[in-house]
Amino acid sequence: MSTSLGRDRLLAASATRRRFLTLTGASAAAALSPWLLGIASGSDGPATPRPSGYPFALGVASGDPLPTAVVIWTRLVVDPLAPFGGMDYLRMPVEWQVAEDENFRRVVRSGSVQAVPEWAHSVHVDVTGLRPARQYFYRFRCGREVSPVGRTRTAPAANASLDRFSFAFVSCQSWTSGYYTAYADLARYDYELVVHLGDYLYEYGARPEVARQAELPTHLRYPTLGETWSLDQYRDQYALFKADPDLQAAHAAAPWITTIDDHEVADNWADEAAYDGEPWETFLIRRANAFRAHWEHMPMRVPKPVGPDLPLYRRFTFGDLMELNILDTRQYRSPIVAQASPEWQDPDRSITGAEQEAWLLDGMGASTARWNVIGQQNAIAQLDSRAGAGQTFGMDRWDGYPASRARVLGGIHERGVGNVISIGGDLHRSIASDLALDAGDPGAPLVAAEFVGTSISSGGDGVDIDAAGQRTLAENPHVKYVNVQRGYVGCTVTPDLWRSDYRVVEYITRPGAPASTRTSLVVEDGRPGIQAG
């Protein structure tokens, strides 16, 4: 099997590495340092196993920032396209450092951990004892090899008065659909945070129609023997996606907070129910495989999955300015039903599950933040896609769970929670909507504003607007904006104003597309409803 693609991409990643490290001001005089020879560390005896090559081919990442802590991540892989990343099935010692400066002259925390093969040589370190609202730099070392440098940032102290916070949110990054040009754009800006709302991975594998024409090893191609199902296959897909230099640059630029949608496991799954009819007994094995690989590859603080269970919903506070409730609308949802089914309107149906819903509403009710954000997977907004009379809804979205939507929006309204913003993904299109207490009642009070971001790559090059987008605007007066290009959303939050900038790229089936801000939309403090920016 040819590995020319892997070689090309390793070379590209190597170029990124060199660029970053060059900035740190190299000194050739240190070439004889005992650190370089790998003999300085007492525990690092001659028998210590080492990778057979450069082991940071998947880059570095950080995530889940708290005021005094952040998780830093890497996974040792010498060949992203080889089984087990080309690593021997042995423990490998990994050292890490966190510094205040990118030259690592002021290292504030450091340590060592063991990367173990049972967890795919992934490394997660919850670095504690940091100072709030500070930028830090981090890196890893394994044997003689040093990782690229990542930049991260702690959250502001819980009640700190904050006059500005900027973050980006993203979703849906099908590798086969095209290039991650949007990530290259994102990495150029100093976002303090990146939120990923799901479909980081696709279970289809590398399809033969790929925009990125490539000769991949058989085990990465689709359909060799069907979809990604086993743990080795999910790991291989993560390695393929994460070998991308633009994705690595985006991870290295800021801490991420991530959650899942369906494709991290399988298309349109719901709790224990597979969409393709797989019996729940084996689907849960698949889910356990998918969750373990997901945990291995994400810079998350959440505990390791236990079998097929991975609690992902959690809350982050950024001073007195913003609180982010990150949801998981897959793992606890009621089954997806047809719109014709009487079950559709069943008041007991839920997209979050009762426990998560109570957690969300209780937390939002207790919030003292100026802006209260719900990070969820798709669209809470009602989105009728049928032209003229009658209504047609996507039943995989909140539209398939109207009782859930009514309880969440009603609960927010009852509690008097102000300045609520929903951010979403999944749709492969940008849709900005006002969320009223009742979408069918023009006089109903507005409860929140929703910004659904488009995909990073899924869906191909895209267009400014298509027929479906025109229908969405025509049939749903609460929808203020639709665009069908690829990109992400950059948000600038101040006490007086929320601004969402829709960044789009002209194409993704070829690399290097120009990026621009397609539109800016704002919400004023205390005045729900989207306005032109």
Add this chain to the structure above:
Amino acid sequence: MRTSTVVATAAVSMLVSAGVAHQTGALPGQADEARPSAAPVELAVAPQQLEVLAGLPCLPHPAMNVSLTNQGAEPVFADSFLTADEPLELSRPSFSSYLPPGQEVSVPFVVTAPHGTAPGTYEVTGELLQRLPRGDTVTARVEVTAPPPKTPGSNVLLGERATPSSSYVTASTAFNPCGAVDGDRTWSHATAWNSANSGVFPSTYEVTLPEPRTMNRVDLYTSQSASSTPERHGLRDWDVEVLVNGSWRTVAQVRGNTQLVVSSVFEPVETTALRVVALASNDGKYARIAELEAYYDVPEQP
């Protein structure tokens, strides 16, 4: 790729950092992997013996199964590795999974022998991965046999390697890239080819031959099913090209087709690859080929 300068930079900083308090903090649960337990997992590869034809990668190949069974009382994960004697190729090099107690979890994999593989007995080995000492291994035997020789009247494309420019895939439907040279003229996902992207032409379907072969006729079967006709969904316009001395040469052009099967006859040519360049279909959306065949019709002797 990496320069000593790069490494040296880091080394300097590592020295500078000496004296900073070390933190051994790992995430909850990370420490529990320090000492792996001897997981009572059984690995098996079945069947124990398999017959494989050398070459013809696009003919359906018999699958083997690799299975992992947790003999203990608690759920575990296990990793296994699959290898084969050279030059056999496996469709998957590893198998790892969550294993509930007592439940056998198995997946299929395909063993292929490249064109030219010497007939004989080969081994496929599965290894249960553990840290030292090495885990258990199991083996299965693969008997490689030579394919039947291609006679002058036989379809020279049958089973040879196919490389479409794209192939239609959704969550529930996957056309087989080999579908147009698998010897089955049926229009179905498993046995036909459908391009991936609506409205994108040209789409190409290329077949590579392991050695030069002579041909003077190409038969193209497009789509027909209970719910469709060639007039509605079939391939309309295409060129047939063959690779001669490294260049593609057009040997036939078909335009305005509404038939299920079209035979294109041309002067005999010796070639190592053939491709259909699909230019238009009757629905304007996808290129569809149920089967593509090429023959050398030896002229009848007077």
